[in-house]
Amino acid sequence: MTNLFEDNLNSYEIIWKIPSHGKTLVNQQDNQIFKLSKNKENVLKIGIKDLAKYPFLTEAGEYLANTGLSLEQLSHPDWKPIVEKAYGRIVVASSGQIYGSDLESLDNDSELLSFIVAIILLKSAGIATLIRRFSLAEARRSERFLQQDLWVSRDKKNLELPLKIIQDLFAVKVSIDNDEFVIKVPDYLQRAVHFHEKEWKLVNRRVTNGFVYLSAHETVRLIRAELGEYINGKIQSVNIQSIPQGFKQRVEDLVILAKKFSDTTFVSSEYPPCVKHGIEVLEKGENLPHSGRFLLATYLLSKGQTVDQIAPLFKNAPDYNERTTKYQLEHISGSSGSGTKYQCPSCEKLRSESLCFATSDCDGIINPIQFGKKRKNK
Amino acid sequence: MNEKNISLIESAFKEYYFNRFDLIHVPKRATEREFGYQKFNSGMIRHLAIKNDKELHLLLMKEIPSDVYCSNAYYTFPNLPMSEKDWKGADLIFDIDAKDLALPCRKDHTIFKCSSCNSSVIEFQSQCPKCGSTKFETASVMCKNCISESKKEVTKLVDILTSDFDIKKEEIEVYFSGNEGFHIRVTNSDYEPLGSQERADLVDYIMFNGAIPESFGMKRQNNSKSSLPTLEEKGWRGRIAHRLFTSKSKTPKITKEIISSGYTAFQVQLEEIKKTMGVRVDPKVTMDIHRIFRLEGSINSKSGLSKIQCDNLDSFDPFLEACLLGDDNVQILADCPLQIKLKNKKFGPYKNELVSLPKYAAVYMLCKGLGNAI
Numbered sequence: 089m090t091n092l093f094e095d096n097l098n099s100y101e102i103i104w105k106i107p108s109h110g111k112t113l114v115n116q117q118d119n120q121i122f123k124l125s126k127n128k129e130n131v132l133k134i135g136i137k138d139l140a141k142y143p144f145l146t147e148a149g150e151y152l153a154n155t156g157l158s159l160e161q162l163s164h165p166d167w168k169p170i171v172e173k174a175y176g177r178i179v180v181a182s183s184g185q186i187y188g189s190d191l192e193s194l195d196n197d198s199e200l201l202s203f204i205v206a207i208i209l210l211k212s213a214g215i216a217t218l219i220r221r222f223s224l225a226e227a228r229r230s231e232r233f234l235q236q237d238l239w240v241s242r243d244k245k246n247l248e249l250p251l252k253i254i255q256d257l258f259a260v261k262v263s264i265d266n267d268e269f270v271i272k273v274p275d276y277l278q279r280a281v282h283f284h285e286k287e288w289k290l291v292n293r294r295v296t297n298g299f300v301y302l303s304a305h306e307t308v309r310l311i312r313a314e315l316g317e318y319i320n321g322k323i324q325s326v327n328i329q330s331i332p333q334g335f336k337q338r339v340e341d342l343v344i345l346a347k348k349f350s351d352t353t354f355v356s357s358e359y360p361p362c363v364k365h366g367i368e369v370l371e372k373g374e375n376l377p378h379s380g381r382f383l384l385a386t387y388l389l390s391k392g393q394t395v396d397q398i399a400p401l402f403k404n405a406p407d408y409n410e411r412t413t414k415y416q417l418e419h420i421s422g423s424s425g426s427g428t429k430y431q432c433p434s435c436e437k438l439r440s441e442s443l444c445f446a447t448s449d450c451d452g453i454i455n456p457i458q459f460g461k462k463r464k465n466k
Numbered sequence: 467m468n469e470k471n472i473s474l475i476e477s478a479f480k481e482y483y484f485n486r487f488d489l490i491h492v493p494k495r496a497t498e499r500e501f502g503y504q505k506f507n508s509g510m511i512r513h514l515a516i517k518n519d520k521e522l523h524l525l526l527m528k529e530i531p532s533d534v535y536c537s538n539a540y541y542t543f544p545n546l547p548m549s550e551k552d553w554k555g556a557d558l559i560f561d562i563d564a565k566d567l568a569l570p571c572r573k574d575h576t577i578f579k580c581s582s583c584n585s586s587v588i589e590f591q592s593q594c595p596k597c598g599s600t601k602f603e604t605a606s607v608m609c610k611n612c613i614s615e616s617k618k619e620v621t622k623l624v625d626i627l628t629s630d631f632d633i634k635k636e637e638i639e640v641y642f643s644g645n646e647g648f649h650i651r652v653t654n655s656d657y658e659p660l661g662s663q664e665r666a667d668l669v670d671y672i673m674f675n676g677a678i679p680e681s682f683g684m685k686r687q688n689n690s691k692s693s694l695p696t697l698e699e700k701g702w703r704g705r706i707a708h709r710l711f712t713s714k715s716k717t718p719k720i721t722k723e724i725i726s727s728g729y730t731a732f733q734v735q736l737e738e739i740k741k742t743m744g745v746r747v748d749p750k751v752t753m754d755i756h757r758i759f760r761l762e763g764s765i766n767s768k769s770g771l772s773k774i775q776c777d778n779l780d781s782f783d784p785f786l787e788a789c790l791l792g793d794d795n796v797q798i799l800a801d802c803p804l805q806i807k808l809k810n811k812k813f814g815p816y817k818n819e820l821v822s823l824p825k826y827a828a829v830y831m832l833c834k835g836l837g838n839a840i
């Protein structure tokens with residue numbers, strides 16, 4: 089037996105409780121979850137299918153507790169497929185893609201269990217960027233389900249679950265008005281300001297009586313970053329003391345995997361603020377408008393980077409597709425099609441597109457390319 | 467400003483600050499706010515905590531400030547340095563200034579004062595007719611048109627705040643700024659926790675900045691399928707519908723025209739609409755969540771008028787209601803090429819003449835740089 093399981097824990101410290109002769113996998117903080125699970129009176133009926141879609145819910149831990157399955161059992165060779173599934177889930181996430189659950193398997197435990205095992209693997213490997221990528225990809229996976237659930241059930245009673253997830257986890261109250269979803273203007277603003285496309289500006293939304301109108305897709309899109317952070321925070325707070333034997337190989341594989349993509353990160357402090365900002369937006373998995381992507385591409389190409397070096401930057405973009413990204417980059421670089429090499433847009437152009445984040449280091453330049461070369465003495 | 471002017475102005479301010487306790491109060495939740503003030507020819511003193519009216523009155527009597535400010539933000543520790551204050555939230559504030567409205571009347575009452583020989587003219591000139599200098603300072607006074615145009619902006623703003631943002635009328639306070647515009651403050655709303663970026667987007671909404679044709683149903687491609695907003699809608703879509711169609715019966719015909727003129731033409735139309743329907747507030751003021759904003763009841767040293775609340779905006783006359791300084795006569799050397807009306811009395815124009823004026827008018831001229839104490 090490993091000392092991963094600890095006795096004498098306060099019950100409120102438990103998120104994912106896997107009883108193994110009365111032992112638990114513990115979490116040490118996160119009172120929010122506690123609150124959620126304590127309010128038994130108004131807990132919704134959440135089925136295994138829901139947990140497969142939203143494995144980060146507190147109810148997932150309760151479900152596992154009731155199955156009586158232990159972590160030791162999970163490391164038994166019989167459960168190898170779960171460990172492999174968990175590993176696959178991480179690999180997919182690390183490449184910037186979204187792990188696709190087949191809807192059939194939503195009815196059994198393997199979806200939920202592989203999520204839990206993935207967390208144990210990730211925590212054991214202890215690599216923050218990997219955890220971040222996983223959280224983001226899982227957020228986007230759940231986002232799809234959330235959107236479907238919102239849409240499908242918009243006129244039925246069981247809209248409760250998706251709305252409850254949004255409300256409990258992010259304190260945003262969503263209500264429905266004739267097939268549309270509405271949230272309060274301040275709740276909207278606090279989230280939408282992180283998006284840079286014009287259609288997210290409040291002036292481009294329907295606003296009435298203090299509410300903003302959204303589609304199901306837009307509603308979940310609005311909370312994506314928070315969902316990612318929520319999952320990330322939850323993983324961070326899980327405490328793993330040692331790794332079950334059956335997991336060791338995959339943990340080592342994760343360490344190797346992480347090395348591979350950490351080489352391709354090339355953020356430099358020499359970049360101008362607009363370029364740094366664009367990279368940050370992408371790293372967070374937020375959408376960067378095309379004008380912003382164009383800036384990154386032209387800027388980095390002009391600094392001598394290759395298409396292959398630049399392409400991975402866009403991996404986290406919500407609409408990433410490796411082939412089109414490469415194709416577009418090649419087009420911009422002039423190495424395909426027309427042969428025209430595109431120039432980096434001017435500061436003035438970028439300012440008009442709200443992509444300029446000038447600091448005093450930008451004084452006296454008219455194009456980001458000049459950043460760092462021409463320093464005015466003031 | 468020269469010492470003689472300062473002492474005349476200060477004596478008038480002093481009288482006001484000693485006698486008009488009835489007009490000067492700390493705002494709601496005063497203990498959570500930062501206060502600040504300035505004296506003539508000296509820097510800003512900030513990060514003050516003032517608990518109640520009594521402390522405020524004491525400070526005003528002791529310091530006779532030229533200007534007094536108070537934060538729209540709420541802090542746990544308002545008197546600590548900014549990084550330690552612990553920001554909790556802030557009232558929404560708006561500044562509407564006649565200067566920013568690009569009104570045609572402005573040129574009729576903007577005075578150019580030569581920086582070297584001090585002579586003043588109304589029309590813009592590249593060179594001083596007297597001494598040939600090219601350096602000017604400007605002074606402006608507000609005219610009737612400026613007031614009514616600024617009021618229109620206030621009304622537009624209040625309409626958006628109440629109908630689009632669901633802010634209650636009782637939570638919206640409208641003030642005359644003390645110089646050439648209005649200040650609007652919203653307290654006790656859901657908008658209090660919003661940060662600077664969020665407020666920037668809110669202000670763009672109010673100003674109708676950044677609207678794209680798609681949001682109003684106009685398609686870039688295939689625009690025959692466009693569906694423009696209807697008169698029944700609320701928010702900007704409703705407002706735009708009213709502007710475009712004016713009435714239900716005209717809607718089909720005008721819709722056809724707009725759609726056949728295409729996307730770019732519609733975009734141009736939206737830009738035009740922005741100029742007249744967007745509320746012209748100063749975005750920097752609303753975005754700034756650490757600002758100290760002129761305190762109501764205090765005197766604005768740019769004019770000698772007070773910042774006071776307008777209970778009835780339509781009938782509000784700043785030259786009557788905000789002109790609150792004493793009226794015993796003082797002698798000044800006035801150089802004011804325009805006629806000025808205060809408290810229903812006309813003054814000037816004066817061409818560098820020694821005149822005896824009621825204090826409120828003398829101070830007004832001095833504050834505007836259009837006269838000197840003797």
Ligand code: SF4
Pocket residue numbers: 360361362363434435436438439443444445446447450453454455456459
């Ligand atoms: S000034 Fe130019 S280089 Fe600097 S942030 Fe703005 S766009 Fe980028």
Ligand SMILES: [Zn+2]
Pocket residue numbers: 580581582583584585594595596597598599
């Ligand atoms: Zn001159």
Ligand SMILES: [Zn+2]
Pocket residue numbers: 569571572575608609610611612613
């Ligand atoms: Zn005017």
